[in-house]
Structures are given as structure tokens and as C-alpha cells.
Amino acid sequence: MDNGDQLPDWADPALSAQLPLLRDEGESQRLEFMRSYPQNGHELAKEIAAFASSNAGTILIGVADDGSLLGLPDASTSAERDTLSKRLEGICTNNVRPAITPILRFGIEDGNVVMAIEVPRGAQPIYYSSQKPYIRHLTQSRPAEPHEVIERIEAWLQSRPQAANDGQSAFLSDLATLLIEVLIHADEFDERNVNPWLDMSRRQFAFTAQRLRALAADEPARRAGVEADILKLADHLDRAANHRLVLGRESWRTLTEHVSDAANLAARVMHDHVDSVPLSDASHTEIITLLTRNLRQFVDLERRADDMIESGRIEDLQAEVSSIGESLLRISYYNLDFIDADFAGQLRAVARQMHLLQTMRLYMDGGASMRRVREQVSILREHFSTLLQRHNLE
Secondary structure, eight states: OOTTSOOOTTSOHHHHHHHHHHHHHOSBTTEEEESSOOSSHHHHHHHHHHHHHHOOEEEEETBOTTOOBOOOTTOSSHHHHHHHHHHHHHIIIIIEESOOOOEEEEEEETTEEEEEEEEOOOSSSOEEETTEEEEEETTEEEEOOHHHHHHHHHHHHHTOTTOOSSHHHHHHHHHHHHHHHHHHHHHTTGGGOSTTHHHHHHHHHHHHHHHHHHHHTSHHHHHTTOHHHHHHHHHHHHHHHHOOOOSSHHHHHHHHHHHHHHHHHHHHHIIIIITTSOOOHHHHHHHHHHHHHHHHHHHHHHHHHHHHHHTTOHHHHHHHHHHHHHHHHHHHTSOOTTTOTTHHHHHHHHHHHHHGGGGOOOOSSTTHHHHHHHHHHHHHHHHHHHHHHHTTOO
16 A cells, blocks of 8 residues: 555554655654664663653654665554554653653555654653663764753753742642743744644644643642633643644644634633742742853853854754753743843743744755854844843843
């Protein structure tokens, strides 16, 4: 059977259509190929842990390292696919710490079955396999160095200014984290309307919906009277994640409406249940510390930018700028009136451009697209520095 024939019900049509493009794209920061399902669970667990620590990514099993289509011979029957699914569930529950829940799909290309494991960026700062922390670096999943683990944990702690000791405050902190995640991805949805960014956003919507449903089941959600809204938000995200795109404007319009519904509800819940709780003086200090620290990191990154480009690490440069932007975006969704009434909006505008730097395409154009990335790094660093200077925060 080729892709022109009717696909069986268990085969995902979108994945099946994308397989040739994904194979041509090659392994990258967000894409890993495996020839076959590994006998050693650690081989798959470390790839999953690395993506969960670093960025959402997809593992295609049944594809050679060079992108050649091999297929999985043991995935043709329902029983075989169920066995693979249970093995994956066991790895994600027992071999990866903290546990992570990926999305499993099967696609078909030229009669060959390919298994796709879509791993979301995890909620925790670092993920482990066999007691080792893993991160993704370009086409490799490698153990994280001690300083990398420390830096990720510090950044994660500082991005949670509402964290508190009592259960209700901890619940609001977790809720705020998820709401902000929705708002960031929804706000950038139009700019990420092509793959791999579109699929990554939709996978993140699905993962956030799972986490919201788990949060809604906690007693603090009922006490806060927000359980129904959390579940409704999860429904909107599930629709955005699972809407089947077809040719034509109507299908895209329906998808964007689901995203818009999620964003509007997330903003209302944020306003009603998070913004109404004032940040403490300690949180004010943490936020200012994080702002100045990110500026220092950005200044150092700009200093190293030319060397990174010359050594073929421009994607690393884009990823690091994007990571700083994401950290700043999360801050910008809190009430920052203690700095200035307009500061949050101004910070969000700069941070958004930083976060989207990773979507700037690189072409075989004699280095012109790389120079544009390099110029944008300097422009954004200047804008961020000026913003903090204007508010006496540098």
C-alpha cells in the first residue's frame, strides 16, 4: 500500500503526509531518527529525557540516521502496536525521571509503518535516565554537565516568583505557570504557522491540557472555585491540538478559533485568580534579580555570537536567545506595576521577539540569513538594555 491508498484507521494521516518532509529535514535539535525500536530501554529513555529537558521534539522509529525509510516490521497488527505502546509507557514511567507523557502516533509511507514519539518540553527543569541528567544538543542527546543542571534549576526556580509554602499558594503558582504557557503559545501562534513550529505548538497544547486536568483534580482547585474553568480551558486546548487540518481557509480559521478561545479563557482566569493575589516584596526582588541576570547573560551571548556563527553553532545562538526570551515572557505576564504601569507590555514586546528568533529561517544564501540573525541579536540586546536603563533596573 502506498500513501495514495486509503490509510487504515490507526494510521495518522497528518504524520503519514509529513514523513517524507521530516526525513528530508534530517536530524536536528527537534528531530531524532532511530532504525528500530531499541531492545535496551535506556537508549530510548535518554532521547525522551533530553527532549523533555531542552525542547519539544519528535523521535521517528523506523527511519535510518541518513533519513532512509526502513519501517517497523513489528507494528502491522493491533497487538504489535499495543505492545510497542505499553513498552513506551513503561519507559516513560519507570526509566525517565520525573515521569513524562509523550504522544504516540503511527504513520505509513510507501507501505512502511513508522512510529512517532512526540515529547513535550517538561514542566521540570531537568530529566534523568539511569540516574543521569540529559539534554538535547543539535543532533545529539548527551548527559548534562553539572553546571548545566545547576543553571537550569536556578532559572526554573527564578521563573516561579509566586512559589509559596502553603498548598493554596502553591496551587496558584502552578496554575499561573500553565496559564502563562497557554498565553505565550497562543500569542505566537500566527508566527509559528508552519512546521516544525506548528506541530510543536499543538503538541504543547496537548501536554498543557493534560497538566491542567491533573491540576483541576486537586482539592485547591475546588476551593478556589476554578475547577470548571480549568477543565474548560483543557477542552479548548485539546481541540486546538487535535483539530484535523485540511486544505482551505475554513479549517485554519477553525483551528485559530480554538486557540483564541483558549487564550481568552486563560487571560480571564489569570486576571481573576492570579493577578488578584499581590506579589510579595521577596517576589519583587526575585523578578528584578532575574531581569538583570538575563541582561548579563544576553550581553555575554552577544559577545560570543560571532564565534558561535563561525564555528557552525548559529542554531545554538538562536536557541539561547529564545530561551532568554521565554524566561522574560513568563515574567511579563505577572503584574509588574510595582516597576511601572507600562513595563510589562514593553518587556513582553522585546521578549517576544527574542523568543521568536529561533523561527528565523536559515538559507543557502551566502550567509545573508545568518547575518540577519546576528543583526537581530544586537538589536534585541540594545532594546532590552535600554528598557532596563529607562526604569533604573540595569
